[in-house]
Amino acid sequence: MLTGKQKRFLRAEAHSLQPIFQVGKGGVNEAMLVQIKQALEVRELLKVRILDNCEEDKYDVAEQLASGTNAELVQLIGLTVVLYKQASKREHRKIELPKAK
Template sequence: MLTSKERSFLRSLANTLDPIFQVGKEGVHEDNLKEISDALEARELIKISVLKNCLMDAREACHEICDAIGADPVQVIGSKFVIYRKSKEKSKIELPKAKKRRDA
């Protein structure tokens, strides 16, 4: 689960990304999930678009994909969404650390 600070940092990185996958009329299926999982392992942060002829909206598709492959949703805007999953082998993105609270 991402904190709001981490999510904000990832949103700023995703601004320049182009969608590399599309969810179409058939929705999300096993082949898509495998490709998305492989892309997340390589890139950690990806943007996906949902086509107009898809029966589910972007939020539904985002949650279905994230639940199936163990990713974290970062942002859903219109017909596009961004997801993140830390790479198991070669992590590229260093998330900001939470500041420790000082109790006086």
């Protein structure tokens, strides 16, 4: 579980990122979750864009993405979801979170 300070840090880090996945009319599916898991292992922090034609509620989509990838939901702003998951391999870890008090 991320603290407020850690979420603020991650939001600032994600500000300059471009979304690399899109959730469209078909919603969240297993193949998409596998690809997002792989990208999170390498990048740790990424954005996912929910397209206007997505029939599901944006809050449900964000929750499905977070739970399906075992990632932390950092932010849902507009139709953009920011996800964070610490890389399991030390050599892939790029983000050093502020320490929780």
